[in-house]
Amino acid sequence: MWLEATMSGTVEDAMFADALVRLSQLVQNVFGEVARRHDLTPQQIRLLCVLSEGSEGMAALGRVLNLEKSSLSGFIDRVERRGLVERVRDSSDRRACQVALTERGSALATRTHSEVVAELGRRADLLGASERAVFAAAVDAMAGIPVS
Secondary structure, three states, X not given: OHHHHOOOOOHXXXXXXXXXXXXXXXXXXXXXXXXXXXXXXXXXXXXXXXXXXXXXXXXXXHHHHOXXXXXXXXXXXHHHHOOOEEEEEEOOEEEEEEEEEOHHHHHHHHHHHHHHHHHHHHHHOOOOHXXXXXXXXXXXXXXXXXXX
């Protein structure tokens, strides 16, 4: 098991990669739990979180959500039918539209975001404050986010 994983790196590299996969699964599971409580999918919660920062164009949403244009339209249609988002014509380009949260969508975005943060916070309570800070800095470095 580790032998195959370490053929191109060290055992420590393989263990670190495995830990990142487990972390990804943990975060996905938390999103899934919160989504089920609100009869949403994890991807719908992600959309609400993205839009809580402001409206986005379809192309930008496709990149952020990793959806092809053909899949994105149907996805937005389903969330729009639930009254959580609306398409708004782009004032600078009549051919384009922005996707924005409705009042109901905004309230749900706030609620689900709080629930995800609270659940991940409960999991992180096992770490001390300094460990959390080091972990957050390491994640930012790996994501290419400049240190402030």
